[in-house]
Amino acid sequence: MMKKALTIAGSDCSGGAGVQADLKTFSAHLVYGMSVITSVVAENTSRVIDFQNVSVDLIEKQLEAIFEDIIPDAIKIGMVESPEIMRAIRENLEKYQAKQVVIDPVMYAKNGCPLMRESSIDTLIKVMIPLADCLTPNIPEAEKITGMKILTLEDMENAARSIHALGAKNVLVKGGHLESAAIDILFDGVEFTHYHSKRIQTKNTHGTGCTLSSAIAANLAKGEPIKVAVSNAKEYVTGAIENALPLGNGHGPTNHFYQFERVVKL
Numbered sequence: 001m002m003k004k005a006l007t008i009a010g011s012d013c014s015g016g017a018g019v020q021a022d023l024k025t026f027s028a029h030l031v032y033g034m035s036v037i038t039s040v041v042a043e044n045t046s047r048v049i050d051f052q053n054v055s056v057d058l059i060e061k062q063l064e065a066i067f068e069d070i071i072p073d074a075i076k077i078g079m080v081e082s083p084e085i086m087r088a089i090r091e092n093l094e095k096y097q098a099k100q101v102v103i104d105p106v107m108y109a110k111n112g113c114p115l116m117r118e119s120s121i122d123t124l125i126k127v128m129i130p131l132a133d134c135l136t137p138n139i140p141e142a143e144k145i146t147g148m149k150i151l152t153l154e155d156m157e158n159a160a161r162s163i164h165a166l167g168a169k170n171v172l173v174k175g176g177h178l179e180s181a182a183i184d185i186l187f188d189g190v191e192f193t194h195y196h197s198k199r200i201q202t203k204n205t206h207g208t209g210c211t212l213s214s215a216i217a218a219n220l221a222k223g224e225p226i227k228v229a230v231s232n233a234k235e236y237v238t239g240a241i242e243n244a245l246p247l248g249n250g251h252g253p254t255n256h257f258y259q260f261e262r263v264v265k266l
């Protein structure tokens with residue numbers, strides 16, 4: 001039976017990040033994808049023009065529609081802009097006894113535009129982080145959550161440990177923002193695991209974080225243990241960046257279909 005995954009995230013109309021990236025990632029993993037849209041974002045590879053949050057009421061009704069009918073095997077949470085939406089997601093996921101929750105604590109788009117308001121940080125820490133089976137902050141997000149400056153791999157490990165203490169079962173601090181190789185570090189409460197890949201020289205990195213977190217969720221939905229799920233997802237995102245699409249004028253999107261391009265003529 002096909003596994004099912006749900007993304008709770010913002011909509012990127014240009015298709016490279018957010019819900020659209022997540023659904024493409026689920027499909028590429030042959031996992032049935034569903035979505036709860038938290039915010040409609042007018043954005044593209046270069047800029048965020050505007051966004052409007054979906055009402056708490058309609059977010060709750062989307063969750064109701066899903067959970068009364070098709071129970072997801074794993075969930076990925078992306079852009080959640082306001083404290084009210086965070087609280088509604090927490091209450092509902094507890095009510096529906098949601099399993100395998102991966103949270104990408106999205107704060108800014110690649111071009112620096114905020115996708116979470118400043119005043120949400122406390123609620124993110126108190127309300128969202130304890131929900132996470134896996135939390136996937138990039139370095140600036142891990143710095144905001146911990147108040148630490150992160151410059152080295154040791155700093156990444158210390159940040160992962162301190163975020164684990166806030167209640168996330170597993171913490172993956174992503175090294176996409178490092179100068180050197182793209183090294184991500186997982187802390188499961190016991191030990192650190194380093195996931196290495198070479199740095200790919202490209203400006204086409206729109207949606208890398210969304211792609212990685214939804215690939216982790218797809219692997220968890222299939223029943224992989226967390227370390228294998230992260231390892232498979234890291235390999236997937238590296239391929240998706242290596243073959244990223246030179247679309248648009250800014251940061252082009254990750255490519256979810258390069259494996260199929262060998263067998264299907266585009």
Ligand SMILES: Nc1ncnc2c1ncn2[C@@H]1O[C@H](COP(=O)(O)OP(=O)(O)OP(=O)(O)O)[C@@H](O)[C@H]1O
Pocket residue numbers: 017106108109110137138139174175176177182183184197198199200201202205206207208209210211212234237238241
């Ligand atoms: N140039 C690169 N070469 C190889 N891997 C990369 C590169 N940039 C990012 N990655 C990898 O992509 C994944 C996503 O990490 P990144 O730090 O870019 O996330 P992010 O900043 O949250 O992304 P987003 O902009 O989508 O929010 C990580 O596994 C990271 O190591």
Ligand SMILES: Cc1ncc(CO)c(N)n1
Pocket residue numbers: 009010011012017018019041043078079106108109110115206207208209210
């Ligand atoms: C909707 C949305 N979610 C996440 C990101 C981060 O890449 C983005 N640019 N847009």
